[in-house]
Amino acid sequence: MKENGPKDRILATASRLFYEQGYTQTGINQILEEAKVAKASLYQHYGSKDELGVAYLQYERERWFKLFQAYLDQKTTPLDKIVACFEYLEESQPQRNFKGCRFINLLTELSDSSPKMREQIVEHKSKLRAYFAQLTQHYKPIASQSLADSIYLLFEGAIIESKIYQHVWPIVIAKNAAKKMLE
Amino acid sequence: MKENGPKDRILATASRLFYEQGYTQTGINQILEEAKVAKASLYQHYGSKDELGVAYLQYERERWFKLFQAYLDQKTTPLDKIVACFEYLEESQPQRNFKGCRFINLLTELSDSSPKMREQIVEHKSKLRAYFAQLTQHYKPIASQSLADSIYLLFEGAIIESKIYQHVWPIVIAKNAAKKMLE
DNA sequence: CAAAATGTAGACAGATTTGTCTATGTTTGC
DNA sequence: GCAAACATAGACAAATCTGTCTACATTTTG
Numbered sequence: 339m340k341e342n343g344p345k346d347r348i349l350a351t352a353s354r355l356f357y358e359q360g361y362t363q364t365g366i367n368q369i370l371e372e373a374k375v376a377k378a379s380l381y382q383h384y385g386s387k388d389e390l391g392v393a394y395l396q397y398e399r400e401r402w403f404k405l406f407q408a409y410l411d412q413k414t415t416p417l418d419k420i421v422a423c424f425e426y427l428e429e430s431q432p433q434r435n436f437k438g439c440r441f442i443n444l445l446t447e448l449s450d451s452s453p454k455m456r457e458q459i460v461e462h463k464s465k466l467r468a469y470f471a472q473l474t475q476h477y478k479p480i481a482s483q484s485l486a487d488s489i490y491l492l493f494e495g496a497i498i499e500s501k502i503y504q505h506v507w508p509i510v511i512a513k514n515a516a517k518k519m520l521e
Numbered sequence: 522m523k524e525n526g527p528k529d530r531i532l533a534t535a536s537r538l539f540y541e542q543g544y545t546q547t548g549i550n551q552i553l554e555e556a557k558v559a560k561a562s563l564y565q566h567y568g569s570k571d572e573l574g575v576a577y578l579q580y581e582r583e584r585w586f587k588l589f590q591a592y593l594d595q596k597t598t599p600l601d602k603i604v605a606c607f608e609y610l611e612e613s614q615p616q617r618n619f620k621g622c623r624f625i626n627l628l629t630e631l632s633d634s635s636p637k638m639r640e641q642i643v644e645h646k647s648k649l650r651a652y653f654a655q656l657t658q659h660y661k662p663i664a665s666q667s668l669a670d671s672i673y674l675l676f677e678g679a680i681i682e683s684k685i686y687q688h689v690w691p692i693v694i695a696k697n698a699a700k701k702m703l704e
Numbered sequence: 705c706a707a708a709a710t711g712t713a714g715a716c717a718g719a720t721t722t723g724t725c726t727a728t729g730t731t732t733g734c
Numbered sequence: 735g736c737a738a739a740c741a742t743a744g745a746c747a748a749a750t751c752t753g754t755c756t757a758c759a760t761t762t763t764g
Contacts, residue, residue: 344741360632362545366722376742377723387722438629442681446621446629449543463685488675488698491691495678498625502646508674515671515702527711549752559712560753570752 345383347373353394357440361391361447388452391444395458398440403465416477417520423473423493424513431500431509438501439494466490477520489516528566530556536577540623544574544630571635574627578641581623586648599660600703606656606676607696614683614692621684622677649673660703672699 351373355364366387370377384390409426413419437443441459448455467490474486492512499508534556538547549570553560567573592609596602620626624642631638650673657669675695682691 358632360630362630363632365720367720377744378725379741381723382740442685443629445685446626447543447545449541449546460685463682484694484697487691487694491675491678491682491695491698492671493678494682495674495676498677498681499646499674502625502628502643508670511667511670512674514667515674519698519701548750557712560714561755562711564753565710 344373344375344379348375348380348383348390349393349397352390353398356391356394356444357434357437361444388454391452391455392458395441395444395455395462399458399462399465402462403469416473420470420473420477420489420520421513421517423470424496424509424516427493427496427500427509428506428513431497432506436501436504439497442494442498463494474520485519488519492516527556527558527562531558531563531566531573532576532580535573536581539574539577539627540617540620544627571637574635574638575641578624578627578638578645582641582645582648585645586652599656603653603656603660603672603703604696604700606653607679607692607699610676610679610683610692611689611696614680615689619684619687622680625677625681646677657703668702671702675699 348369352364352369355369355372366377366380369375370380380390384393406423406426410419410422413422431438441462444455445459467487470490470493471483471486474481474489478485492515496509496512500506531552535547535552538552538555549560549563552558553563563573567576589606589609593602593605596605614621624645627638628642650670653673653676654666654669657664657672661668675698679692679695683689
C-alpha cells in the first residue's frame with residue numbers, strides 16, 4: 339500500500355491496529371492520531387467505523403491471497419505447493435507474534451453485528467477452501483472434495499492453535515498430517 | 522448450577538450472556554438486570570468484571586469436561602469414543618447456533634489484556650489436548666503423540682469452521698478424516 | 705431479640721466510545 | 735488566479751462503560 343493521501347493512510351493504519359489490538363479495542367481517535375489525519379477525513383472517505391471495517395477486510399483479502407500465492411509460486415510440484423501452505427504459516431505466524439487469522443479474529447469479535455463484515459469473512463474463507471480443492475485436484479485429479487476439506491481444516495486448526503499456544507508446533511503437526519493424507 | 526443466591530445467579534447469567542453476546546459486548550448492568558441482582562452484590566462476590574470472567578471460565582471448564590466425558594461414556598470401545606468426540610460437536614454446535622468455542626471466542630476478544638483469563642483458556646485447551654492423547658493411546662498404545670495432536674487439530678478446526686459456515690459439514694469432514702487416520 | 709452480615713436500588717463519578725459540526729487552512733483544476 | 739474540493743484541528747453531543755458510594759431492607763446467627 340502506497341501511503342499517499344489521507345484515505346490510504348487511514349486504511350493502512352486501521353489495518354495494522356485492527357490486527358494488533360482488535361477491531362473493537364481500536365478507537366477511531368487512535369487511528370486518526372497515528373495516521374495523522376483529521377476526523378472529518380475519515381468520515382468523508384469511509385462513512386462509519388463499520389464501513390471502514392468492510393474496506394479493511396476487502397483490502398486484506400486481496401493482500402492475503404497475493405502473498406499466499408506468491409509464496410506458493412516458488413514451488414513447482416503440486417505436492418510441494420500444498421506443503422508450502424503450511425510452511426507459509428510457519429514463517430508468517432511467528433512474525434506476527436501468533437496473533438492468528440485476522441478474519442477469524444474479527445468474526446469472533448463481532449458476534450452477530452455487522453452482516454457486511456461477516457459476509458466478507460465468509461467469502462474469504464470460502465475462497466480459501468476452494469483454493470485448497472484446486473490445489474488438491476491438481477495433485478491428484480481423482481481426489482475427493484473431502485480430502486481437500488480435511489487439509490483445509492488442518493490448515494485452519496493450525497492457525498488457531500498456534501495462536502493459543504504461541505508456538506509453531508500445531509503448524510508442524512498439521513503439515514505432517516496433510517502430507518500423510520496425500521500419500 | 523443451582524440458582525440459589527445472588528452469587529450463583531450472577532455466574533449463571535454471565536455465563537449465558539458472555540457466550541451469546543461476547544464478553545466485551547456484555548455490560549455489567551445487563552447481567553444485573555437479567556440476574557435480578559444488585560450491583561453491590563456483584564462487586565461483593567466478584568471484585569471486578571475481569572475476576573468474574575475468570576470465575577466464568579473456571580466454571581465452564583469444569584462443566585465442559587463433565588458434559589464431554591458423559592457423552593463419551595456412552596461408548597464402550599476406544600475407537601467409538603474418539604469418533605463420539607466429533608458426534609458430540611454434531612449435536613452441540615447446532616443447538617448452540619454455531620457460536621463456536623466459548624474459550625477461543627474469549628481468547629480472541631481479549632487480544633492481550635487479562636493474562637488470568639488467558640491462562641484459564643490455555644490450560645483448558647492443554648487439558649483437552651492431553652485428553653485426546655489419552656484416548657488415542659488407549660486405542661493404539663504405540664500411537665504417536667502427533668497422531669493424537671492431528672485429531673485434536675481436526676477437532677478444533679471443525680468447531681471454528683462450523684461457526685464460520687454455520688453448518689455441520691466441517692465436523693463431518695473432520696470426523697471422517699480422523700477415522701481414516703486411525704485405520 | 706438484637707446485632708452482624710448480606711442484599712437491593714440506584715445515583716454518581718470518571719473515563720470511553722462514535723459520530724457531527726464549526727471554523728480555518730491548503731491543494732488542485734479550470 | 736480564483737473557486738471548488740479536500741484536509742486539519744478539535745470542540746461537542748449522546749451514548750456507552752466499569753466501579754464506588756449512600757441509604758435502606760432483609761436475612762442469618764449468636
